[in-house]
Amino acid sequence: MERGTENRTRNRWIAVTCVLLACCLLYALRPGQGAESLPDRMGVVGMLLTALTLVATAFGVWATQRAGAVVDxxxxxxxxxxxxxxxxxxxxxxxxxxxxxxxxxxxxxxxxxxxxxxxxxxxxxxxxxxxxxxxxxxxxxxxxxxxxxxxxxxxxxxxxxxxxxxxxxxxxxxxxxxxxxxxxxxxxxxxxxxxxxxxxxxxxxxxxxxxxxxxxxxxxxxxxxxxxxxxxxxxxxxxxxxxxxxxxxxxxxxxxxxxxxxxxxxxxxxxxxxxxxxxxxxxxDPVSAEAAAGFLSRRAGAAYRQAVWAPVLDELRGRPQGMLARSLSTPWRLVLVATAYEQANDPGELLACSTREEVGDTLLGHFIPSSVRAVTGTRSRYAPEDVHAWLGTLACGLQEQGGGTTDLVLPELARSPGAVWARRLYAVLVGVLALAPVVILMSDGDTDAVMWGLSALLVVLGAAGLRYLRSGGTGLWGRADFALPPWGSPLWRVGMRLAWSGRGRWAVCVAALWPVLVLWRVAAPQRFGGVENLPMTAAMLFTPALFFVLLTAYFLGSAAVGPSGWPRTGAFFALIVLWPTVIMVLLSRSAGLGPTVDLLVLSMFGSLYCALGGPMAMYTCWLLVNCRRLPFRLSRFLEWSRTAGLIRVTGAAYQFRHREFQEWLTRHPVPARPAPAAHPATAHPPTRTTTP
The missing domain is CATH 3.40.50.300 (P-loop containing nucleotide triphosphate hydrolases)
Structure with a gap:
């Protein structure tokens, strides 16, 4: 009963907000009343868009606090x-x-x-x-x-x-x-x-x-x-x-x-x-030598390359207490062997190793190239040298945070001890977005209440963005239960079904009133109450798409999406903020207001994004600082590494496949030059070349 009352209260607030904003917009843009000139209309539209954003933010915070308060x-x-x-x-x-x-x-x-x-x-x-x-x-x-x-x-x-x-x-x-x-x-x-x-x-x-x-x-x-x-x-x-x-x-x-x-x-x-x-x-229990030999002999690599694998299998069966058998007595080492020598390389080189550490270094030296080779044909293809260097950078970063750190959480990268320059870049960015327009506004001698109010708004947004520099700061849109799945994922269909089922259906219908009214006002002919502005209609058509993506993603959880959904969510909200920014800049250009107004618009919405999604902006600054050492689309690379078996996922954190692999990368962060194979005639058949 209490849950139903809560849903009705939420839906009423959504309906009242949409109706009030729609009425204000219709009154302000109605011919013969309200704002007549294009600059005045631009100001009204900007204020309404800002008000809508703030209302949506407040509703998101309220929904986050109330979600699941009374559930069996x-x-x-x-x-x-x-x-x-x-x-x-x-x-x-x-x-x-x-x-x-x-x-x-x-x-x-x-x-x-x-x-x-x-x-x-x-x-x-x-x-x-x-x-x-x-x-x-x-x-x-x-x-x-x-x-x-x-x-x-x-x-x-x-x-x-x-x-x-x-x-x-x-x-x-x-x-x-x-x-x-x-x-x-x-x-x-x-x-x-x-x-x-x-x-x-x-x-x-x-x-x-x-x-x-x-x-x-x-x-x-x-x-x-x-x-x-x-x-x-x-x-x-x-x-x-x-x-x-x-x-x-x-x-x-x-x-x-x-x-x-x-x-x-x-x-x-x-x-x-x-x-x-x-x-x-x-x-x-340790894996016995006989079990290890049986495991490797049944693998596809040994089945297709029996002559290459025969010396290793004979060594395991003939010397069950030997160094090689003791080195391959764990499932992790057996998977390493199977990966390293499945398609190429000669496993016979393991017979030349004298210690377990040497066996481990040899296997891990082949692990990344063999894993990259195993996922050939996927959409995201990286060179083994780049994969090694990027994973080595991440492993060294975890080492700087402390010897026991294994979780690689994307929102926390900009807060690591070695991310000082990323935090400085973020602070400079927020300060410029907030203070530069204030200086421009105050430099004009003819300041009025509107100028003072706009300056105060920019300062408040800047202060809200700077608060994320504290260690405990979290973003309003960095919620754990809000993340976007990859485009084309079947999870989108799940989200749409959830959005259109049960209690979510009325919320969707009521909340959809806002973009429908805005589009009608812009696109409809004048005799039906519209302004019939075709250029503005083209710009506003993006509204329903963003709206339905937002509602669909709201019903999906981060556990289903994975840790890579958080950066995708930040990019989506950047797109939401960019949409009214582009509209207002186009209106300013068409009205001939000059670059000063464009600067104010860009600064206001840039500060608004930092105030709402500061952790995402800090993460972007961290990527810019490390752009020469890591791929800018880091989450895409980590998802590919997960597919390749180099990275695993625990909840919202990435982890290296094994602690031994992470420690090996800290010792070998830069890939070494490939050494010649032990048996090149078997492992790497010579390629015939022709001279032009």
Missing amino acids: DVVAARQLSRAVALAEPMSPRVLGGDRVVADVTYSFRPYAHARGAALPLAPAGRLGGLVADYQALRPRRLVITGQPGAGKSVLARSFVAELNKSRADGDPVPVLIALGDWEREESFRDWVVRHLVRDYGRSWKRARQLVDAGLVLPVVDGLDEMDRAEVPLAESRAQSALDALAGYQEGLEPAPLVLTCRTDLYDEFEASGRPMLDAARVEI
Whole structure:
């Protein structure tokens, strides 16, 4: 009942706003009354457009605050479950780009602490049975440990997907969250709420409602990536995180939780006497040499190039405890081998390596070129050298933020410690947009109330834009639940269906009154109440398209769109601001008002955009500062890297495929010259050339 009252109130406010603005416009432009000259009409149109923008902004803020305030817990959990299912797809490239995948097995380890969880009577011990084993735990707290590259993150993602698929109404929704950005000052419960907002498009009230109701199961990844190696265990952020997890409860009972960690680090926590209480621990088993050989032999690359792969497979089967077998004992390393030598290169060069580190460097040296080669024919094609250099720049940037940072969140790039020049450029831009027109207006001796009011408006907009330089500033249109999918995506059809169904239908119909009235007034003949201005009609035809795109995107969540939807949203709002700017500049040119008026118009709407979308403007400044080191369309490149298997996505953050890959890029940010293949006759057949 309360929800229906809220919808009716919202629709009434929309209707009243549209009717009032339409009446003002019709009165101001009516022949024989109101504004007669073209400059006066231009001023009226500009004020109405500005008023509409401010009203839309206020409504957006109000809708953000009120969204989901009163929603049934089961319904809210069901909506989050759908968002998680869309946000955490298992990319084929993550599994090596083939139907053949490495079998991940695990075993329960005795918990060192007396307060351990009760284990299942007959553990499955395999990837497909982890959900059943977890549901048999009492309490439902699980720690997944394994060696680096053992597949902890893949196992966690698979667990989230399978548990989310089989959950019933009333069960908690599994949510995968990277632990890298947690700080000691923030409670774990607040941290989970923040990630539900940022990564899965929930409103603050609805996210807190779900957490307080116990309908969120945090699957926390990356405990071992929070600190540098030299940090003492007792003073580490990881130990503080474990202490915070111990206090994460539902009443007097420990809240359900899943945690991943490297084996040796968690052994240290157990030895220190401060592991996570009331939990069970599973250890991911190493991949045996026979299983590794079987995995590689069934791959398409080995099937087509049996002679090239035979020495490596024989080494694995003949020396199951040898250096190569120990180096390829994790799913991550096996996927690296399969990717590096699937289509080219000679895997026999691994036999010449003497250490596991040398094997890793050799595999990672082929990883980027082989991944680029595997996605040949896609729309976005990049040179391997450029891909290596760009990813190396991003990896070094994460290294500057701290050794435990793994999340690459686009809105936060301009706030990183190394983005000082980007923030300075943004401050200069906002200052020029706000103060330069004020200086021009005040230089004219004949100033009136309109000039003073316009100057005050510009100063206020500039101050609103500068507030984003603070670390806690967020944009009005940088909401987590508002992001645009790529053009041509089937999500647009989903958004249109949502916009035209149920409670959204009346809001769409009422809100559509504004662009319809404006177009009618401009395009209709004079005997029907219009001005029949064909040039203006052509300019105004863009209004319905922007309007329907805006409403359609409003009903889509960022979890469905992904982290690349945020820059796309900023560009769309730039287009919305550019539309009235172009119209007013054209009117000014036709009236012969001179460049001063054009400058005022451009400055006013530029300041308005910075005030509404400051984080997007800061991100653009960051791209301009780094244009020689990174592609300007960075989000498009990162999406391509995700397709290539070099980058993965967790909620609203990009992450490198593996921590070993990220650390290797920090050591090798610039691609080295390609070395000659070990067996060029087999790996790279000579190409016949002709002399002209």
